[in-house]
Amino acid sequence: FNNHVFLKKNLFLDHQHGEQTPKQMIGEALRHRVENIDHEFCEPGDEDTFFVADLGEVYRQHMRWKLNLPRVRPFYAVKCNPDPQVLRLLSELGTGFDCASKAEIDQILGMGVDPSRIIYAQPCKTNSYVRYVSTRNVRQMTFDNADELQKIAKLYPDAELFLRIITDDSASLCRFSLKFGAPLDTTDNLLATARELGLNVVGVSFHVGSGASDPLAFMKAVRDARYVFQRAEAYGYDLTTLDVGGGFCADASFERMAEVLNSALDEYFPPHCGVNIMAEPGRYYVSNAFTIACNIIARRTVDDPSASISGDLVDPSYMVYLNDGVYGNFSSIMFDHQHPVAKVLRCGDKFLFDHESAGPQPAEQEGSLEYSVWGPTCDGIDHITESTRFGHVLDVGDWLYFEEMGAYTKCSATRFNGFSDNHDVIYVCSEAGARLLLGMH
Ligand code: PLP
Numbered sequence: 001f002n003n004h005v006f007l008k009k010n011l012f013l014d015h016q017h018g019e020q021t022p023k024q025m026i027g028e029a030l031r032h033r034v035e036n037i038d039h040e041f042c043e044p045g046d047e048d049t050f051f052v053a054d055l056g057e058v059y060r061q062h063m064r065w066k067l068n069l070p071r072v073r074p075f076y077a078v079k080c081n082p083d084p085q086v087l088r089l090l091s092e093l094g095t096g097f098d099c100a101s102k103a104e105i106d107q108i109l110g111m112g113v114d115p116s117r118i119i120y121a122q123p124c125k126t127n128s129y130v131r132y133v134s135t136r137n138v139r140q141m142t143f144d145n146a147d148e149l150q151k152i153a154k155l156y157p158d159a160e161l162f163l164r165i166i167t168d169d170s171a172s173l174c175r176f177s178l179k180f181g182a183p184l185d186t187t188d189n190l191l192a193t194a195r196e197l198g199l200n201v202v203g204v205s206f207h208v209g210s211g212a213s214d215p216l217a218f219m220k221a222v223r224d225a226r227y228v229f230q231r232a233e234a235y236g237y238d239l240t241t242l243d244v245g246g247g248f249c250a251d252a253s254f255e256r257m258a259e260v261l262n263s264a265l266d267e268y269f270p271p272h273c274g275v276n277i278m279a280e281p282g283r284y285y286v287s288n289a290f291t292i293a294c295n296i297i298a299r300r301t302v303d304d305p306s307a308s309i310s311g312d313l314v315d316p317s318y319m320v321y322l323n324d325g326v327y328g329n330f331s332s333i334m335f336d337h338q339h340p341v342a343k344v345l346r347c348g349d350k351f352l353f354d355h356e357s358a359g360p361q362p363a364e365q366e367g368s369l370e371y372s373v374w375g376p377t378c379d380g381i382d383h384i385t386e387s388t389r390f391g392h393v394l395d396v397g398d399w400l401y402f403e404e405m406g407a408y409t410k411c412s413a414t415r416f417n418g419f420s421d422n423h424d425v426i427y428v429c430s431e432a433g434a435r436l437l438l439g440m441h
Pocket residue numbers: 077079080098121122207209210211212245246247248280281282283284
């Protein structure tokens with residue numbers, strides 16, 4: 001590889017360091033940034049949290065998708081992480097985009113993407129947004145109830161509609177079926193209403209819940225979708241497209257999910273039936289692509305009171321306070337049921353990024369110390385890790401890092417207590433194919 005490192009938003013720095021693994025590229029970007037901060041004299045905020053994003057990882061995920069789900073065209077769910085360079089790469093790779101609001105639609109149209117590559121996949125939409133998308137020719141949208149059909153008939157009768165059906169999402173991290181999705185016994189009425197209103201229903205969509213763990217949820221949802229395709233014929237609709245939603249994880253479960261989904265598609269929507277298949281993956285594309293580095297802004301030493309009574313020599317434990325927490329980029333702990341794993345990036349002068357392993361750092365070594373990790377706000381729930389062990393005595397100014405921080409993190413950060421919700425992203429790109437598409441030579 002040539003190593004290309006974007007510094008901050010639009011700048012990029014071109015390192016020619018010969019062959020490097022993706023991990024080495026990420027490590028080098030982290031090191032470059034933290035070693036250039038003078039903790040004694042820096043300006044307020046210079047030691048702020050920052051991300052390193054490997055766009056090569058997004059590219060690899062796309063290739064993995066094409067290999068495993070060749071019939072399914074991905075429409076990336078922008079809400080998951082609307083990072084401009086990620087969107088630019090996906091646009092070059094030819095994906096579509098699933099948008100939930102006017103701002104997301106504007107961001108995608110602003111990149112010059114054709115409106116036919118957007119689906120407004122929010123079954124309960126804002127009136128003024130529906131009027132707006134009608135002027136921008138964004139036709140594809142979802143619905144799951146009769147009131148929404150009335151809205152669309154009034155505001156955008158030419159829209160191309162996907163009937164979103166309910167799924168069994170009981171095995172998913174984030175469940176949606178309490179809020180969205182038409183039960184199967186209501187779909188006939190909805191199709192009849194759409195027909196009466198003269199609307200253009202073109203397909204069926206579903207979402208098995210974000211972070212799905214049961215591949216059979218896809219099997220059942222595809223079978224239900226087939227039922228709706230057949231019923232739609234009775235109302236004069238010749239549906240053209242099935243949208244299998246999101247829910248795919250980036251870990252090894254993806255191949256198994258894909259296998260089950262493919263066999264469901266082959267059974268209920270075989271290639272010769274001519275139905276287009278699309279999906280709305282979010283976390284699958286970005287979760288592993290982003291690493292975050294956070295600075296230790298304060299430390300509290302916790303002495304064990306029993307030790308002073310017994311006179312035993314017991315190591316203290318520590319509470320460390322970072323400059324990011326659950327109101328910031330660790331919002332994924334609250335909203336996305338995640339458990340980010342803290343690792344030591346820099347302790348004193350020692351740079352400790354682990355280039356080899358994706359798993360936890362060896363914590364149980366002799367003499368390791370117990371830490372709890374907290375966020376910077378004045379709220380007690382701002383708590384990242386209850387208990388972890390490091391083989392180092394960490395102090396103010398040292399750095400921790402967390403991997404797999406790309407999905408549902410920065411997009412749901414707040415400015416609570418006056419902390420920033422917009423942190424720098426340093427881009428690296430560990431795939432030559434992606435560098436070519438992005439014009440990084
Ligand atoms: N599509 C819709 C309609 C969603 O609501 C979501 C997530 O909220 C997604 C796609 C993306 O889901 P995931 O990140 O699990 O792939």
